[in-house]
Amino acid sequence: MTAAEKLNWEVVCRRDDLVAQSGVCARVGEAQVALFYLPGEEQQVYALNNRDPIGGANVLSRGIVGDVGGRLVVASPLYKQHFDLNTGECLEESGVSVEAYKVRIEGDTVLIRN
Amino acid sequence: MESKRVVVVGNGMVGHHFVETLVGKSAGAHITVIGEEPRPAYDRVHLSDVFAGRAPEELAMADRDTYKEWGVDAHFGDPVVKIERNKKEVVTQLGRRFAYDKLVLATGSYPFVPPVPGHENKRCLTYRTIDDLGEIKARAKDSRVGVVVGGGLLGLECANALQNLGLETHVVEFAPGLMGVQLDEGGSRMLRRKVEALGVSVHTGKNTQNIGKGDSCALKMEFADGSELETDMVVFSAGIRPRDNLAREFELAVGERGGIVVDANLLTTDSNIYCIGESALYDGRIYGLVAPGYRMAEAAAAQIAGEEARFTGADMSTKLKLLGVDVGSIGDAHGRTAGSISFVFSDEREDVYKRIVTSGDGKQLLGAVLVGDCSGYDSLLQYHLNAIELPPEPQALIAPAAGEAPVLGAAALPVTATVCSCHNVTKGDIVDAIDAGCCSVGDVKGSTRASSGCGGCAAMLKNLVDDELTSRGVSVDKSICEHFPYTRQELYHLAQVGETRTFDAMLHQHGKGHGCDICKPAIASILASLWNDHVLDTPHIGLQDTNDTFMANMQKDGTYSIVPRVAGGEITPEKLIAIGQVAQKYDLYTKITGGQRVDLFGARLEQLPPIWQELIDAGFETGHAYGKALRTVKSCVGNSWCRFGVQDSVGMAIRIEDRYKGLRAPHKLKSAVSGCTRECAEAQSKDFGVIATEHGWNLYVCGNGGMKPRHADLFATDLDDQTLISYIDRFLMFYIRTADRLQRTSTWMDNLEGGIDYLREVVIEDSLGLAAELEAQMTSIVGTYQCEWKTTLRDPDKLKRFRAFVNSDETDNGVVFVKEREQIRPARAEERLRLVASSK
Numbered sequence: 025m026t027a028a029e030k031l032n033w034e035v036v037c038r039r040d041d042l043v044a045q046s047g048v049c050a051r052v053g054e055a056q057v058a059l060f061y062l063p064g065e066e067q068q069v070y071a072l073n074n075r076d077p078i079g080g081a082n083v084l085s086r087g088i089v090g091d092v093g094g095r096l097v098v099a100s101p102l103y104k105q106h107f108d109l110n111t112g113e114c115l116e117e118s119g120v121s122v123e124a125y126k127v128r129i130e131g132d133t134v135l136i137r138n
Numbered sequence: 139m140e141s142k143r144v145v146v147v148g149n150g151m152v153g154h155h156f157v158e159t160l161v162g163k164s165a166g167a168h169i170t171v172i173g174e175e176p177r178p179a180y181d182r183v184h185l186s187d188v189f190a191g192r193a194p195e196e197l198a199m200a201d202r203d204t205y206k207e208w209g210v211d212a213h214f215g216d217p218v219v220k221i222e223r224n225k226k227e228v229v230t231q232l233g234r235r236f237a238y239d240k241l242v243l244a245t246g247s248y249p250f251v252p253p254v255p256g257h258e259n260k261r262c263l264t265y266r267t268i269d270d271l272g273e274i275k276a277r278a279k280d281s282r283v284g285v286v287v288g289g290g291l292l293g294l295e296c297a298n299a300l301q302n303l304g305l306e307t308h309v310v311e312f313a314p315g316l317m318g319v320q321l322d323e324g325g326s327r328m329l330r331r332k333v334e335a336l337g338v339s340v341h342t343g344k345n346t347q348n349i350g351k352g353d354s355c356a357l358k359m360e361f362a363d364g365s366e367l368e369t370d371m372v373v374f375s376a377g378i379r380p381r382d383n384l385a386r387e388f389e390l391a392v393g394e395r396g397g398i399v400v401d402a403n404l405l406t407t408d409s410n411i412y413c414i415g416e417s418a419l420y421d422g423r424i425y426g427l428v429a430p431g432y433r434m435a436e437a438a439a440a441q442i443a444g445e446e447a448r449f450t451g452a453d454m455s456t457k458l459k460l461l462g463v464d465v466g467s468i469g470d471a472h473g474r475t476a477g478s479i480s481f482v483f484s485d486e487r488e489d490v491y492k493r494i495v496t497s498g499d500g501k502q503l504l505g506a507v508l509v510g511d512c513s514g515y516d517s518l519l520q521y522h523l524n525a526i527e528l529p530p531e532p533q534a535l536i537a538p539a540a541g542e543a544p545v546l547g548a549a550a551l552p553v554t555a556t557v558c559s560c561h562n563v564t565k566g567d568i569v570d571a572i573d574a575g576c577c578s579v580g581d582v583k584g585s586t587r588a589s590s591g592c593g594g595c596a597a598m599l600k601n602l603v604d605d606e607l608t609s610r611g612v613s614v615d616k617s618i619c620e621h622f623p624y625t626r627q628e629l630y631h632l633a634q635v636g637e638t639r640t641f642d643a644m645l646h647q648h649g650k651g652h653g654c655d656i657c658k659p660a661i662a663s664i665l666a667s668l669w670n671d672h673v674l675d676t677p678h679i680g681l682q683d684t685n686d687t688f689m690a691n692m693q694k695d696g697t698y699s700i701v702p703r704v705a706g707g708e709i710t711p712e713k714l715i716a717i718g719q720v721a722q723k724y725d726l727y728t729k730i731t732g733g734q735r736v737d738l739f740g741a742r743l744e745q746l747p748p749i750w751q752e753l754i755d756a757g758f759e760t761g762h763a764y765g766k767a768l769r770t771v772k773s774c775v776g777n778s779w780c781r782f783g784v785q786d787s788v789g790m791a792i793r794i795e796d797r798y799k800g801l802r803a804p805h806k807l808k809s810a811v812s813g814c815t816r817e818c819a820e821a822q823s824k825d826f827g828v829i830a831t832e833h834g835w836n837l838y839v840c841g842n843g844g845m846k847p848r849h850a851d852l853f854a855t856d857l858d859d860q861t862l863i864s865y866i867d868r869f870l871m872f873y874i875r876t877a878d879r880l881q882r883t884s885t886w887m888d889n890l891e892g893g894i895d896y897l898r899e900v901v902i903e904d905s906l907g908l909a910a911e912l913e914a915q916m917t918s919i920v921g922t923y924q925c926e927w928k929t930t931l932r933d934p935d936k937l938k939r940f941r942a943f944v945n946s947d948e949t950d951n952g953v954v955f956v957k958e959r960e961q962i963r964p965a966r967a968e969e970r971l972r973l974v975a976s977s978k
């Protein structure tokens with residue numbers, strides 16, 4: 025990784041702050057970002073904006089994670105729509121999506137691409 | 139050969155069915171359709187769905203493109219006004235001419251409006267077309283009261299519509315009863331009771347003489363008996379009249395009371411002109427239903443295509459839901475056949491009326507009337523249509539001993555039995571479809587069209603398809619989700635037998651993928667019922683719905699509500715004050731729930747632990763309002779205070795609530811204990827309810843409020859305290875073991891083979907030899923109870939999750955409250971915008 029690329033990554037929290045097979049929420053600037061920790065996956069951590077665009081509340085980090093039709097997803101705790109952890113797309117309502125962020129874990133640190 | 143020119147006048151349901159059938163025969167005809175309404179045919183039968191929110195476009199049966207594809211020439215919004223029989227041409231209002239070799243009249247009927255003075259007022263409407271519907275809706279906007287003239291099938295449907303539109307609704311009927319054509323007097327009386335109970339006023343025996351200006355409403359109706367009724371609008375639904383004007387003017391025979399006379403070939407008195415549907419008079423009779431119209435259309439199309447086909451009358455049985463009331467009428471509902479005999483069952487407590495009319499020897503079913511409960515309709519209709527010999531005690535078909543009623547299984551039907559009368563689909567057709575590869579109700583529906591008309595045959599169709607599939611050894615997929623090919627009950631056994639304690643282990647041994655929001659909470663619940671570990675123990679963390687994860691109920695804005703347990707609804711002043719103080723300190727919205735306790739709303743995620751700490755310090759425990767678990771055991775005050783009470787209902791309610799609190803189940807569980815038969819605690823609406831008697835307790839099971847209320851069944855009587863508890867132990871554990879995910883006790887029971895009798899055998903007579911095991915398992919759960927909040931507060935690791943952000947102490951700025959009636963509530967979108975803007 026070049027120095028310039030490194031510059032774009034921001035430290036969000038520590039691995040310890042994450043909860044395995046589940047989500048937590050972090051502040052990144054003004055945004056609320058839901059971080060999902062799936063230690064069994066190669067990527068280990070996924071990030072979506074925390075706001076459920078259908079329910080209109082900041083709750084996605086509190087949904088259940090799993091897979092549906094081969095896609096990793098979180099189910100909104102409000103009305104149970106599924107959002108793709110990689111792309112932010114809503115599986116039930118075409119055209120609806122949330123922002124998906126690039127994240128990675130380095131050692132003990134969780135970094136997000138801003 | 140030159141292709142035959144077929145012109146169809148009228149593009150209603152039957153006219154369209156004719157076109158579709160003829161096109162399907164590829165007989166090389168050139169078809170022209172001329173419709174008066176501005177749009178192609180639509181499903182008139184489901185017109186009322188539009189009042190319940192369905193879009194009118196969804197009712198379309200045909201569209202211009204499809205007609206084009208079929209090579210059908212279609213013209214809308216321009217009625218035929220002339221038939222020039224000598225030239226074999228028709229002329230439309232706009233002067234267009236169309237030549238025919240064969241002409242088909244499918245002009246339907248129009249609503250009859252009695253010539254009462256005042257009927258031309260613009261507040262007097264009719265109900266037959268999509269356009270009518272628009273006018274009714276528009277008129278309802280500035281009306282408070284609405285009257286339907288006519289208490290027949292359409293009138294009551296219309297009354298339902300007016301009620302849906304929020305009007306005070308009246309039905310005015312000339313005859314002495316409602317639906318006099320289809321129902322006998324008893325059925326009609328029962329229907330009236332039910333309709334009135336739904337808030338519709340019924341006025342029978344009323345002959346309207348004038349409609350004038352009203353005092354408190356726009357209109358006043360005056361009746362022959364001197365009475366009056368004020369209303370803002372009137373919808374006439376006093377019967378239909380065939381649209382036979384073309385026949386009258388152009389000299390085709392019509393009946394004395396209207397209708398274009400046809401023979402069994404559907405031919406009018408001109409051998410080049412057919413008539414089908416509601417405008418046709420066959421054998422002195424108009425068929426005002428869509429299924430007979432379809433049969434006429436099919437017969438006429440077949441003849442034009444050069445096939446043999448005749449119409450020889452049709453069955454007029456119907457099953458409907460009017461204003462939510464089930465009504466069924468079969469064959470000779472009035473018992474007018476000479477020598478016939480009747481069996482009648484009437485239950486004025488449950489408001490059910492049933493009558494069957496049989497031949498004198500009781501062997502053939504001639505007719506039936508069902509009001510309030512149509513569950514027997516399908517079987518009865520099959521007996522009637524297929525002349526199947528009745529069982530020796532035909533009254534059993536309508537007697538209330540539901541479990542024993544000899545239901546006519548799909549297997550008992552002859553292959554010629556009509557299952558779907560709308561589309562004339564027989565059992566044989568369905569069996570053929572399955573032989574040809576259909577393997578679900580959906581497939582069969584697509585291929586035979588069964589059940590795509592009025593929908594009345596859906597239950598019968600499902601039975602038949604399931605039955606046929608099972609008999610072919612095809613298993614019906616009952617997997618809980620894509621990750622586990624098992625039912626909840628099977629998963630329960632797998633976990634129990636394998637002593638599996640975590641979701642990961644279950645997934646590894648029996649499933650695939652990662653799991654999802656269906657299997658995770660279901661398995662978490664099974665594991666909790668079996669092993670009762672803390673819901674926030676590490677292996678269970680990601681499994682729970684958010685409510686369980688944070689042990690509180692999420693509200694629409696992402697905040698939570700808090701419900702401390704108040705067993706039996708009994709609470710000391712000190713504890714009430716403590717709740718009040720906590721609510722005051724954290725500014726929580728406070729409400730008494732329907733379950734005899736107090737709910738505190740508007741707590742942020744990070745506030746949950748400190749709030750619970752204070753509640754626990756004041757002696758409270760979690761109320762499990764968030765879990766699929768025991769909720770409340772309501773009580774009445776009982777014999778300690780009440781002059782009628784015969785047992786200590788509060789004491790028993792507290793004992794029960796303390797015993798089963800925290801018990802995880804397939805769905806939530808509710809209970810109540812009443813101190814006497816007056817039943818102030820509403821125990822009969824609960825999953826298990828207890829009512830005191832002079833000698834002990836009566837136990838009721840499988841009641842439900844909520845979406846589909848069901849009264850609990852009396853399960854056992856005069857039990858002593860200990861027996862009561864052991865029966866409840868067994869009952870609950872058996873439910874937990876065998877029910878489906880999110881299936882409450884009421885639906886579980888409805889699906890349990892053998893029903894309540896079987897349940898009694900298992901629980902009381904111990905027919906499965908399980909009683910001791912069920913009780914032991916319950917004892918173990920009771921013994922491992924912990925207040926989840928108390929444990930959580932002692933564990934810093936578990937508390938870590940109760941933070942808005944892992945990297946900041948800020949709170950969620952998306953949560954914004956406003957005050958209403960001195961308490962907070964979430965700001966609505968527009969309020970929030972205003973508040974956020976003004977704070978910047």
Ligand code: SRM
Pocket residue numbers: 691692699700701729730731732733734735736737763769770806808823824841842843844845846882
């Ligand atoms: C708070 C309360 C309403 C109130 O202000 O009074 C309430 C509130 C909710 N009810 Fe209820 N129900 C409440 C009494 C009832 C009752 C009355 C009773 O228990 O005597 C019923 C009908 C009785 C019954 O259940 O048979 C009732 C039938 C339902 C149903 C429909 C259940 C059904 O079988 O059809 C649901 C939906 C569900 O569970 O799937 C539901 C679901 C809910 C949920 C959990 C919906 C949700 O997921 O957000 C509500 C949130 C509670 C919260 O945030 O704390 N609630 N709910 C009552 C809490 C009682 C308590 O102290 O625990």
Ligand SMILES: Cc1cc2nc3c(=O)[nH]c(=O)nc-3n(C[C@H](O)[C@H](O)[C@H](O)COP(=O)(O)OP(=O)(O)OC[C@H]3O[C@@H](n4cnc5c(N)ncnc54)[C@H](O)[C@@H]3O)c2cc1C
Pocket residue numbers: 147148149150151152153154172173174175182183184185186216217218219244245246247265266267292295381384414415416417425426427428429431458592
């Ligand atoms: C609200 C409501 C609920 C109903 N519920 C049920 C039910 O549950 N079950 C059931 O079996 N039946 C029900 N019916 C009855 C069912 O809709 C009719 O039996 C069926 O529509 C008859 O079809 P049809 O084609 O003969 O007549 P229609 O559907 O009335 O069609 C006739 C068409 O011909 C047109 N037309 C008339 N004259 C001319 C002309 N000169 N030139 C061109 N076009 C012309 C008309 O405008 C109309 O579009 C219900 C009817 C209504 C109104």
Ligand code: SF4
Pocket residue numbers: 774775776777780781782783784787812813814815816817818819
């Ligand atoms: S149920 Fe009986 S004991 Fe209980 S309050 Fe009512 S009347 Fe009194």
Ligand code: FES
Pocket residue numbers: 557558559560561588589590591592593594595596
């Ligand atoms: S009977 Fe009407 S859809 Fe089958």
